[in-house]
Amino acid sequence: MEAKEIFNKLKPLIIVILLFSIVFFIRAEAANLSSLSGDFKAFYQDDNGLPYFSEMDSYYNYRLTADYLDHGYPGDTKINGTNWDLHSNYPPGRSAEYPPLIIYVTAWVYLLVNSVATVPLTAVSFWMPAVIASLCVIPAYFMVRRLTNDYGGITAGLLVALAPAYFNHSFAGFFDTDMFNILLPLLVVWMFIESIRADDLKNKAIFAVLSAIFMLIFSTAWEGWWYIFYIVVLASLVYLLVSRYLLKQDRKPRDEFSSRKEWLLNQPVLLPLAIFAILGSVLMMISMGALDFFNALLQPVGFTQLQESTRVTSYPNVYVSVAELQIPSISDVLDGVGGILAFAFGIVSVFWLFRKIKTPAPENKLNIKKKPRKRKGSRKKRREAEKVVEEDSKVVPPIIPHRPRTYLFMAVLLTVWLLTTAYAMTKGVRFIEAFSIPIAIGAGIFVGLVREYLEGQIETPSYRVIVMAILVAMVVFVPLTNDYAASSSVVPGTDDSMVNSLAWIKANTANNTVIISWWDFGHLFAAVADRPVTFDGGSQNTPRAYWVGKALLTNNESLSAGIMRMLSSSGDDGYYTLENYTQNTGKSVEILEKTLGVDKASAQTIMTSQYGLTTEQAQNVLQFTHPDDPVPVVFITSYDMIGKAGWWSYFGGWNFQNASGQNMVYSLTQANVTTQNDTLVLQGENGVVAQITSTNITAGIATSNNQVALAHRVIVVANGTTAYDQLVSNQSMFSVMIIKEGDSYYTMAMNKELEDSMFTRLFFLQGAGLTRFTPAYAQSGVIVWNVTV
Numbered sequence: 001m002e003a004k005e006i007f008n009k010l011k012p013l014i015i016v017i018l019l020f021s022i023v024f025f026i027r028a029e030a031a032n033l034s035s036l037s038g039d040f041k042a043f044y045q046d047d048n049g050l051p052y053f054s055e056m057d058s059y060y061n062y063r064l065t066a067d068y069l070d071h072g073y074p075g076d077t078k079i080n081g082t083n084w085d086l087h088s089n090y091p092p093g094r095s096a097e098y099p100p101l102i103i104y105v106t107a108w109v110y111l112l113v114n115s116v117a118t119v120p121l122t123a124v125s126f127w128m129p130a131v132i133a134s135l136c137v138i139p140a141y142f143m144v145r146r147l148t149n150d151y152g153g154i155t156a157g158l159l160v161a162l163a164p165a166y167f168n169h170s171f172a173g174f175f176d177t178d179m180f181n182i183l184l185p186l187l188v189v190w191m192f193i194e195s196i197r198a199d200d201l202k203n204k205a206i207f208a209v210l211s212a213i214f215m216l217i218f219s220t221a222w223e224g225w226w227y228i229f230y231i232v233v234l235a236s237l238v239y240l241l242v243s244r245y246l247l248k249q250d251r252k253p254r255d256e257f258s259s260r261k262e263w264l265l266n267q268p269v270l271l272p273l274a275i276f277a278i279l280g281s282v283l284m285m286i287s288m289g290a291l292d293f294f295n296a297l298l299q300p301v302g303f304t305q306l307q308e309s310t311r312v313t314s315y316p317n318v319y320v321s322v323a324e325l326q327i328p329s330i331s332d333v334l335d336g337v338g339g340i341l342a343f344a345f346g347i348v349s350v351f352w353l354f355r356k357i358k359t360p361a362p363e364n365k366l367n368i369k370k371k372p373r374k375r376k377g378s379r380k381k382r383r384e385a386e387k388v389v390e391e392d393s394k395v396v397p398p399i400i401p402h403r404p405r406t407y408l409f410m411a412v413l414l415t416v417w418l419l420t421t422a423y424a425m426t427k428g429v430r431f432i433e434a435f436s437i438p439i440a441i442g443a444g445i446f447v448g449l450v451r452e453y454l455e456g457q458i459e460t461p462s463y464r465v466i467v468m469a470i471l472v473a474m475v476v477f478v479p480l481t482n483d484y485a486a487s488s489s490v491v492p493g494t495d496d497s498m499v500n501s502l503a504w505i506k507a508n509t510a511n512n513t514v515i516i517s518w519w520d521f522g523h524l525f526a527a528v529a530d531r532p533v534t535f536d537g538g539s540q541n542t543p544r545a546y547w548v549g550k551a552l553l554t555n556n557e558s559l560s561a562g563i564m565r566m567l568s569s570s571g572d573d574g575y576y577t578l579e580n581y582t583q584n585t586g587k588s589v590e591i592l593e594k595t596l597g598v599d600k601a602s603a604q605t606i607m608t609s610q611y612g613l614t615t616e617q618a619q620n621v622l623q624f625t626h627p628d629d630p631v632p633v634v635f636i637t638s639y640d641m642i643g644k645a646g647w648w649s650y651f652g653g654w655n656f657q658n659a660s661g662q663n664m665v666y667s668l669t670q671a672n673v674t675t676q677n678d679t680l681v682l683q684g685e686n687g688v689v690a691q692i693t694s695t696n697i698t699a700g701i702a703t704s705n706n707q708v709a710l711a712h713r714v715i716v717v718a719n720g721t722t723a724y725d726q727l728v729s730n731q732s733m734f735s736v737m738i739i740k741e742g743d744s745y746y747t748m749a750m751n752k753e754l755e756d757s758m759f760t761r762l763f764f765l766q767g768a769g770l771t772r773f774t775p776a777y778a779q780s781g782v783i784v785w786n787v788t789v
Helices: 005-033 039-042 057-072 100-114 119-135 137-147 150-160 184-199 202-221 226-246 262-265 270-288 290-297 298-302 306-310 330-337 340-356 377-394 403-424 430-457 461-488 494-508 521-528 544-553 557-570 573-582 584-597 601-612 615-625 644-654 759-762
Strands: 078-079 081-087 514-516 633-636 665-676 679-686 688-692 697-702 708-710 713-718 721-727 733-741 744-751 774-779 782-787
Touching: 005 461, 039 306, 039 494, 057 100, 057 119, 057 150, 057 521, 057 708, 078 340, 078 514, 081 601, 100 119, 119 644, 137 184, 137 403, 137 430, 137 744, 150 430, 184 202, 184 226, 184 270, 184 403, 202 226, 202 270, 226 270, 226 290, 226 403, 290 298, 306 340, 306 557, 330 340, 330 544, 340 403, 340 430, 340 461, 403 430, 430 461, 430 688, 494 521, 494 782, 514 521, 514 557, 521 544, 521 633, 544 557, 544 759, 557 573, 557 584, 557 615, 557 633, 557 759, 557 774, 557 782, 573 584, 573 615, 584 601, 584 759, 601 615, 633 759, 665 688, 688 733, 688 744, 697 713, 697 733, 733 759, 759 782
Parallel strands: 514 633, 713 733
Antiparallel strands: 078 081, 633 782, 665 679, 665 744, 679 688, 688 697, 697 708, 713 721, 733 744, 774 782
16 A cells, blocks of 8 residues: 555544644643743642632532542432532532533543542543543534535634634633533534435444434533534424425335335435434433423523523522623624634535535436546556546545535534524523534535635646635634633633632631632632532522622621621521511511621511511521521632622612612722822822822822812721721712732722722721621631621
């Protein structure tokens, strides 16, 4: 066998390895923390030099995987046969029933790796998304290559793997289920298309079975698996209608075929559809149970109402603050799929495929170019002639039966896929990821068809190669460079200060100590501190958003501590029990805000004398709001909560009468300091200006006409101690704080409602004057408080 022939056989494998390597190493760049300097970089790495995870859901997946390795199931215990997580939504916890594929695959890889070396679970989890997500180049390349050529396959492989909407949720350190959300749908579709292409009944059945198996695997990876199931089924049904009634294909009656096998072979989609739909359904019912399977199939009904989840209810809805549920703009979509070229090519490819559909040639009259008869002459000339014919046959694909039907099915599939996922994007930015798949496949097909078109336009092969290389480079340049820039700028979602603080909690508090803070870091707290949390990414859209926000926003220390006592000891039972009596959320909140900050006896008196509750009703509520044996609580304030103030103040200040909230914010920057005539002049990028002399301090915000707007209040904090606190103007809506740490000055503007908030008093004023919150441990940007409940 000649070297060239060997290379041609190995070429697809070589291309796939190169494609995988490219997209993997771009994802792996996130581990280098290139945007951070060497000294600062270590602040975001663990003791082994591995960066911390980049987002908080990774810690939830990590913790469930650790549970599975420790005792064989995710969660802490089993309640009535259900896996139950007592670290989240405490009390009472919540179900740990979860798409298990990420847990199983990671645990299996961990055990495999540790059979030959000692590697921590954090390291295996860190690298899993970069490996798994990069595998999607394989089905994309082979699917499009079979339909067109290598150029199309390469383009599709790179675009699906580098689509920013997917890449930004699947680089190294982003340990979440997104890693499967392109790979597995592509495997489902690829096997289904191979089943359609197959001319042998046995192969047709095998590929359809594989498609059903991958459908089963996808159902264990993501709760939204049903969308690709419906797309395949719907595309198949549309194909059957279009091919039979519009294109007048496959219209021969059953009795004109000599056997059932021949009839099935002439119904290219019918058998694959039957196997996929029936076998896939049976396998998923066995895996998840018939009831859960049918409930999942009904999810599209609820999906159409998904945007309703961001609308207001009696309690404020946290989902309005979740970026993934915001409706994307056109620019969001273009950026997410990899740029305008990828988008345009993906759309145009559908129309091009429909134009290329031809009536298939009869089975016994395949339109294949025959090699010329051997003629006398030198071996060299004969070889050159054969080479010309061989190259020509590679370029101009023969018109064979499966090609037109594959064109038609792919055109129908892409149309259904694009329309379905385009509709899904009206429900949130998160669905751009699913939309990017048909765009990438379509763009790859477009590039492949351009290669075929150039056969009749450019005679010189080397010129065609140059043109195609430029075209491929143009299409993939935007996502490739954007992804590399994104991975080069990744900063982990936490740092040594927070991790050390959580390690301190784990080592120095009782096992039943409850951690309370804003919800964003809840999964991190539970995983690293190994303590239950009241509020995290799995329980954020509950009334707890209001109550934790209120605990941060109020200036009443007793009320703040009382809220934490209620949440940590009984969870939601207190306000739900009271609301059963009042039938009014606003009234229930009013009662609790008046009673949570006082002792149990006083609270009962208020409930019965001022609000008309019976003694029995009041006592039923008080057992949850004022428990006799409250659990220990630690409260965490951290630097990140400054930027999140707009949301915790929005929820904590919720107006139940008109169902509205107000975003109140801090604007903190380092000040530029100069000295003029013994006067210290501070200027911050947030517009705050201040002048400090030995006898006077003035501060405000510079306006556009070079005037200074007076602050409501000016506070100066020097090295953790309040050095100055003066009311300036009752008419002003903002206050100013000047913070001195060592030789550095910082200026902060804030809504005046925040100046006496518990967060301001705890984090900026470091608890001065408070009696129920005492500092237990502190690191740079993090303070852990013991709460007397």
